[in-house]
Amino acid sequence: MQDYHSFIGEVLIEEEQLKKRVKELGEDISRDYHGKEILAICILRGGVMFLTDLIRHITPLVAIDFMGVSSYGAGTRSSQGQVRITLDLTTSIAGKHVLIVEDIIDSGNTLASVIEMLQTRHPASLEVCTLLNKASRREVDIPIKYCGFIIPDKFVFGYGLDMDEFYRNLPFIGVVDLEKYEAGL
Numbered sequence: 001m002q003d004y005h006s007f008i009g010e011v012l013i014e015e016e017q018l019k020k021r022v023k024e025l026g027e028d029i030s031r032d033y034h035g036k037e038i039l040a041i042c043i044l045r046g047g048v049m050f051l052t053d054l055i056r057h058i059t060p061l062v063a064i065d066f067m068g069v070s071s072y073g074a075g076t077r078s079s080q081g082q083v084r085i086t087l088d089l090t091t092s093i094a095g096k097h098v099l100i101v102e103d104i105i106d107s108g109n110t111l112a113s114v115i116e117m118l119q120t121r122h123p124a125s126l127e128v129c130t131l132l133n134k135a136s137r138r139e140v141d142i143p144i145k146y147c148g149f150i151i152p153d154k155f156v157f158g159y160g161l162d163m164d165e166f167y168r169n170l171p172f173i174g175v176v177d178l179e180k181y182e183a184g185l
Contacts, residue, residue, distance in 0.1 A: 004157070004167055009177035013149060018159055018172065021148045022050065025129065026057020028146060029099065037061040039096045039123075043114070044068045044087060046103030049160035049168065050131045050148075054101060065091045083113035098123040099146075103160050104132040108140035114144070114164045132156065132173070149173075152155045 029038070037060065043053040044066050055062050068087030098118065105111055111128070118126055129146035136153050155178060157163040158170035163181075167174075 002181070004163070004170065006184050007163075007177050007181035009175040009180070010152070011172050012151060012156060012175050013159075013173040015171040016056065018148075019053075019072075022053045022131075023057045023140065025148060026054055027120045029054075030057070030059040031055050032145075033058075033060045033097060033099075035060070036097050038061070038099050039091060039093060040064045040099045040101050041089065041093075041118075042066050042101045043103070043111075045168070046160045046162065047131075050103055051101045054129070058168065063091065065089045067114065069114055080105050081183055083110050085117070093118060093123045095124050098126045100126070100128045102130040104134065104156070105130045105142055105144065106134045106137050108138050108142040111142055112140040126183065131159070133160075 038058065040051060040055060040062055042048060042064060045068075051064065055064065066087060067085065067089060070084050070086050071082065100111070100114065100118070102111060107129075115126065115128070127145040128142060130144055131148040133144060133147045133150045134153055135150050155176040155177055156173050157167045158172050158174045160168050161173070162168050163176060
């Protein structure tokens with residue numbers, strides 16, 4: 001596996017920018033959910049770092065659960081096709097204030113399927129919080145209540161987002177220079 005320095009095109013979002021924005025999102029959520037309990041559902045795997053940092057800034061009571069979701073029928077760097085739940089919730093969401101925590105929303109197809117499925121489980125409310133929003137790639141309208149950053153259509157990694165399952169532990173969001181990456185394979 002290559003050192004990321006050999007294929008990074010740029011740092012899109014610095015560590016300090018991430019920390020500041022995550023704190024702001026936590027404050028917004030705290031204000032909106034004052035006096036309520038929240039069930040934060042993290043979409044695995046990319047959302048884990050964002051979730052753990054985010055909930056540190058939320059003051060109402062927060063429970064967490066996880067969903068694994070995969071999408072078939074498209075390339076590895078896209079989220080289209082048939083959606084399959086690979087890990088379902090262990091918690092009932094009926095009557096609860098649910099906050100879906102996602103790392104990045106691209107086409108919106110996968111998340112739209114997840115939202116539709118979760119709505120059938122009768123939550124009291126269901127909102128979406130995403131760290132990154134590739135709005136220019138949207139194919140399905142997703143009601144995003146909390147958004148960290150709107151980003152351009154670039155392949156990004158770091159801070160939970162992977163490059164071939166690695167580099168999730170980086171404290172920033174970087175852009176992959178695909179020519180450099182493929183040259184190093």
